[in-house]
Amino acid sequence: xxxxxxxxxxxxxxxxxxxxxxxxxxxxxxxxxxxxxxxxxxxxxxxxxxxxxxxxxxxxxxxxxxxxxxxxxxxxxxxxxxxxxxxxxxxxxxxxxxxxxxxxxxxxxxxxxxxxxxxxxxxxxxxxxxxxxxxxxxx
Numbered sequence: 001x002x003x004x005x006x007x008x009x010x011x012x013x014x015x016x017x018x019x020x021x022x023x024x025x026x027x028x029x030x031x032x033x034x035x036x037x038x039x040x041x042x043x044x045x046x047x048x049x050x051x052x053x054x055x056x057x058x059x060x061x062x063x064x065x066x067x068x069x070x071x072x073x074x075x076x077x078x079x080x081x082x083x084x085x086x087x088x089x090x091x092x093x094x095x096x097x098x099x100x101x102x103x104x105x106x107x108x109x110x111x112x113x114x115x116x117x118x119x120x121x122x123x124x125x126x127x128x129x130x131x132x133x134x135x136x137x138x139x
Contacts, residue, residue, distance in 0.1 A: 048064050049062075051064055
């Protein structure tokens with residue numbers, strides 16, 4: 001019997017492996033490696049930028065980032081017990097609260113955070129031709 005099957009049958013939580021235990025270190029190491037790669041081989045970034053879906057002269061979807069995000073989320077998605085998801089969905093109150101927060105509150109808070117950081121804190125770092133005078137994005 002595999003360890004995954006045994007853990008599912010026993011319902012006992014498994015300890016963290018080395019990768020999970022030191023995830024913060026791995027993230028910082030990857031950020032550092034990315035910065036170092038960008039400094040040592042700037043053409044790699046330009047090449048990866050070429051694999052983007054463009055609209056109106058601007059990259060809209062970075063295909064390499066989309067692929068990496070898929071591989072980052074896939075292991076989590078295959079561990080979901082959909083029977084538990086269906087059972088949780090039978091109780092309308094938490095589902096309704098989650099939908100309300102995600103669709104009625106979060107879009108506005110994220111817009112406010114974006115305005116705060118892009119329109120206030122980092123405004124001096126953004127090129128004037130990349131901004132609009134009214135503070136909102138132009139089409």
